[in-house]
Amino acid sequence: MSTYLGMPSLPVHGTGNLHASESFPQAAHRELANTQLRANLGHATHTIRDKRIQVVSELPDWEQLRDAGSAIKESVMARLPELLEQFEKNFTARGGVIHWARDADEANGIVAGLIRETGETEAVKIKSMATQEIGLNEYLEEQGIAAYETDLAELIVQLDHDKPSHILVPAIHKNRTQVRDIFLREMEGVDRELTDEPARLAAAARAHLRRKFLTAKVAVSGANFALADSGTLAVVESEGNGRMCLTLPETLITVMGVEKLLPTWQDLEVFMQLLPRSSTGERMNPYTSLWTGVTEGDGPQNVHLVLLDNGRSAALADEMGRSALHCIRCSACMNVCPVYERTGGHAYGSTYPGPIGAILSPLMTGIQAEENNSLPYASSLCGACYDACPVKINIPDILVHLRSVDVDSKRGKKKIPTQMDIGMNAASWALSSGKRLGMLEKGLPLGRLAAGPDKKITKLPGIAAGWTQSRDIPAPPKQSFRDWWKKEHHAPGTAPAAAHDQEDQP
Amino acid sequence: MSAREEILERIRTALKDAPEVPVIPRGYRASSQLDEAELIELLVDRLIDYKARVCIVDTEDVPMKIAELLAEAGSYVVPAGLDADWLTGLELQQDSRRRLDSMTAPLSVAELDGIDAVVTGSAVAVAETGTIILDGSPNQGRRAITLVPDHHICVVEVADIAGILPEALRRIDGTRPLTMVSGPSATSDIELERVEGVHGPRTLDVIIAR
Ligand code: SF4
Numbered sequence: 001m002s003t004y005l006g007m008p009s010l011p012v013h014g015t016g017n018l019h020a021s022e023s024f025p026q027a028a029h030r031e032l033a034n035t036q037l038r039a040n041l042g043h044a045t046h047t048i049r050d051k052r053i054q055v056v057s058e059l060p061d062w063e064q065l066r067d068a069g070s071a072i073k074e075s076v077m078a079r080l081p082e083l084l085e086q087f088e089k090n091f092t093a094r095g096g097v098i099h100w101a102r103d104a105d106e107a108n109g110i111v112a113g114l115i116r117e118t119g120e121t122e123a124v125k126i127k128s129m130a131t132q133e134i135g136l137n138e139y140l141e142e143q144g145i146a147a148y149e150t151d152l153a154e155l156i157v158q159l160d161h162d163k164p165s166h167i168l169v170p171a172i173h174k175n176r177t178q179v180r181d182i183f184l185r186e187m188e189g190v191d192r193e194l195t196d197e198p199a200r201l202a203a204a205a206r207a208h209l210r211r212k213f214l215t216a217k218v219a220v221s222g223a224n225f226a227l228a229d230s231g232t233l234a235v236v237e238s239e240g241n242g243r244m245c246l247t248l249p250e251t252l253i254t255v256m257g258v259e260k261l262l263p264t265w266q267d268l269e270v271f272m273q274l275l276p277r278s279s280t281g282e283r284m285n286p287y288t289s290l291w292t293g294v295t296e297g298d299g300p301q302n303v304h305l306v307l308l309d310n311g312r313s314a315a316l317a318d319e320m321g322r323s324a325l326h327c328i329r330c331s332a333c334m335n336v337c338p339v340y341e342r343t344g345g346h347a348y349g350s351t352y353p354g355p356i357g358a359i360l361s362p363l364m365t366g367i368q369a370e371e372n373n374s375l376p377y378a379s380s381l382c383g384a385c386y387d388a389c390p391v392k393i394n395i396p397d398i399l400v401h402l403r404s405v406d407v408d409s410k411r412g413k414k415k416i417p418t419q420m421d422i423g424m425n426a427a428s429w430a431l432s433s434g435k436r437l438g439m440l441e442k443g444l445p446l447g448r449l450a451a452g453p454d455k456k457i458t459k460l461p462g463i464a465a466g467w468t469q470s471r472d473i474p475a476p477p478k479q480s481f482r483d484w485w486k487k488e489h490h491a492p493g494t495a496p497a498a499a500h501d502q503e504d505q506p
Numbered sequence: 507m508s509a510r511e512e513i514l515e516r517i518r519t520a521l522k523d524a525p526e527v528p529v530i531p532r533g534y535r536a537s538s539q540l541d542e543a544e545l546i547e548l549l550v551d552r553l554i555d556y557k558a559r560v561c562i563v564d565t566e567d568v569p570m571k572i573a574e575l576l577a578e579a580g581s582y583v584v585p586a587g588l589d590a591d592w593l594t595g596l597e598l599q600q601d602s603r604r605r606l607d608s609m610t611a612p613l614s615v616a617e618l619d620g621i622d623a624v625v626t627g628s629a630v631a632v633a634e635t636g637t638i639i640l641d642g643s644p645n646q647g648r649r650a651i652t653l654v655p656d657h658h659i660c661v662v663e664v665a666d667i668a669g670i671l672p673e674a675l676r677r678i679d680g681t682r683p684l685t686m687v688s689g690p691s692a693t694s695d696i697e698l699e700r701v702e703g704v705h706g707p708r709t710l711d712v713i714i715a716r
Pocket residue numbers: 278326327328329330331332333334356385388389390391392393
C-alpha cells in the first residue's frame with residue numbers, strides 16, 4: 001500500500017490498466033490484419049446498433065431523459081465532495097464499511113486484506129470495469145487468492161487467458177465457434193459433444209459455475225450507481241451471476257470509482273431508463289440488484305465498499321474534459337464507432353476502449369503517459385458517439401481538446417521538430433500567401449509523373465506514408481484550380497482561354 | 507493525511523473553478539396515464555417478449571393456478587409471509603413438497619439448491635418494461651429463495667402495476683434489499699444475441715391477479 005507524506009502536487013494521475021503500451025496506429029495496424037476479428041466485430045456491433053435504435057425509438061421522451069441524465073451527472077461532478085460524504089454517512093449508518101483508495105495499488109491491497117481477514121483464498125467476481133482497471137485479478141493471484149469471473153463473457157476471456165475487448169461484452173471479438181473451442185479446451189468436465197449454439201454454451205457456463213456460487217464465502221463486485229441520499233448501491237446485470245454474488249456469500253466487497261454517485265433515489269428513474277436501452281438494447285436488463293449497507297437476515301452480513309480515485313480527480317481537474325466522468329459505461333459509443341468496429345478494443349490498450357476510452361484513459365493518466373497521447377487521434381470525429389451517448393458526453397470536442405493538450409505538451413519539451421511540425425510550418429508559410437501557393441502549384445505535374453501511368457500514388461514519403469498505408473491517392477491534376485479559374489474567368493472583352501482538359505476537372 | 511482526506515482534497519482542488527450546479531430539467535414522463543386494461547395488456551406484451559410465461563386470472567383463481575403451475579415440481583419453497591389463501595388449492599393443502607423460508611428460519615443455500623420452484627408475491631411491476639420489483643417484504647422473502655430454485659412463480663396484483671419506471675420507483679423504499687426482474691435470466695454475451703437461461707431461474711411464470 002502506498003504512503004504519502006503531505007500533499008503531493010496535483011493532479012495525481014491514475015495507475016493500473018489504463019495505458020496503451022504501443023501507439024494506437026501501430027496496434028490498430030496489427031489488429032486490422034485479423035480478418036476473423038473484423039468479421040466478428042462487424043456482426044456484433046451491427047446487431048446491437050439495430051436493437052438499440054429500436055428500443056430507443058420506443059420512448060417518446062428519450063431526448064428529455066438524456067438531458068436530465070447529462071444535467072444530473074454535471075451536478076454530481078460539481079458537488080462531488082459533499083455527495084461522497086453524504087453517501088459515506090448513509091452507507092455506514094446501515095452497517096457498511098467504506099475504504100478509500102488513492103490508486104490501483106492501494107485498492108488492490110485493501111481488497112486482498114479484506115479477503116484475507118475472512119480466512120478464504122477464493123472469491124467469486126461480478127464483471128466490473130473498476131477491478132479490471134486496477135488489475136485486481138492479477139494482484140490477487142500473486143497473493144495466492146483465486147478470483148473467479150462469473151460473467152459469461154469474462155469467463156470466456158479468463159479461460160482463454162485473453163484480455164477483454166469491450167466494456168459490456170468483453171468477449172465480443174470471439175464468435176460462437178471460438179467460444180465452444182475455448183470451453184472444450186479449458187473447462188473441466190465439459191460435455192465433449194458441446195455444440196456452438198449460444199444456448200448450449202450458456203448452459204455449459206451455468207453448470208461450470210454453479211458449485212462455485214453455492215459455496216463461495218466472498219464476492220467482489222463493481223457498482224453501476226450509488227445513491228447519496230440513501231447510501232444505496234446498484235448492480236445492473238443479465239445472467240443472474242451478479243445476484244448470486246451479491247446475495248449468497250457472507251462477505252461482499254465492492255470497488256467503485258468516486259464518480260458513480262447519483263444525488264437521489266429519484267435520479268435512478270432516469271438512469272435505469274437510459275442504461276439498459278443504450279447498452280444491451282433491451283427495455284430493461286433481466287436483473288438489477290440494490291442494497292443499502294447490511295440487511296439483517298438477507299444477503300451478505302459483511303459489506304464493504306472501496307471508493308477509488310485512481311486518476312478520476314485528475315480528469316475532474318480538466319475543465320474541458322471532466323464530463324468524460326459522466327460515463328455510465330453503456331458501451332453505445334463503441335458500438336457505433338467506425339474506428340472501434342474495425343480495430344476492436346485491444347488496439348486501445350487501456351481497460352476503456354472505443355471513443356470513451358480515447359478520452360478517459362489519457363484524462364486519467366495524463367496525456368504523456370506511455371502511448372496514451374496517440375488515443376485522442378483514434379477517431380474520425382464523425383460524431384456518432386456523441387449522438388449515441390445517453391448522457392450526451394461531447395466526445396468529439398474532448399478529443400479535439402486532448403489533441404491540443406498533446407501538441408502543447410510536446411511544444412513545451414523543446415525537442416527536435418518532428419516531420420509534422422516541419423510540415424505544418426511549411427503549410428502555414430505556403431497558405432498565408434496566394435503568390436507562394438501559386439508558385440508551389442507549378443509543381444503539380446511532378447506529382448503526375450510520380451503517379452505513373454495508372455495515375456495512382458501508392459506510397460508517400462515520410463509521415464505522409466501513414467495515409468497511403470491502406471489506400472492509394474489519385475494523381476494530382478495537370479493544372480491547379482487557381483490556374484483553371486484564371487483561364488475560365490477572363491476579364492470582359494478578352495477571349496476565353498483555350499479548350500481545357502475535361503478529364504481533370506472536379 | 508488519510509486516503510479519505512487526500513482524495514477529498516484532490517477533488518476539491520480539481521473543482522477550484524467552482525463549476526455551476528445545473529438545474530435538472532425533468533421534462534421526461536412522470537406517469538403514463540394508462541387505464542387498468544391497458545396496463546395489463548402492456549405488461550403481458552412485454553413479459554412475453556422477454557420470454558416469461560404469463561397468465562391473467564381472477565383473484566379467487568390464484569390458488570388453482572399456482573397448484574397447476576407446481577404440478578411438475580418435486581419440491582417448492584414459499585416465504586413465510588406468503589398470502590395463506592394462495593396455498594389453498596386442493597393439491598397444496600398439507601403438501602409435503604412445500605418448504606417454508608423466513609429471515610429467522612432460513613434454508614441453507616444447499617437446501618435451496620435441492621428445491622425445484624419458488625412461489626412469491628411482488629412489490630410493484632412496470633408495464634412498459636415488463637419488470638417486476640421484489641423488495642423483500644414477507645410475501646417475497648429473502649433474495650436467495652427467488653434466485654437458486656430454477657422455476658419462479660410470481661404473483662402480481664393488478665393494483666401493483668405501474669405504467670412506467672418513475673411511477674414504480676415512487677412506490678418503493680430504496681433502502682430495502684431490492685431485485686428488479688425482467689424476464690428469466692439471459693445473456694447477450696455470445697455475438698450479442700439474447701439467450702434466455704443462465705444462472706437465475708430459467709423459467710419465470712407470472713400470474714396477474716385481478
Ligand atoms: S461515453 Fe456515453 S456512450 Fe460511451 S460508454 Fe460512456 S455513457 Fe455510454
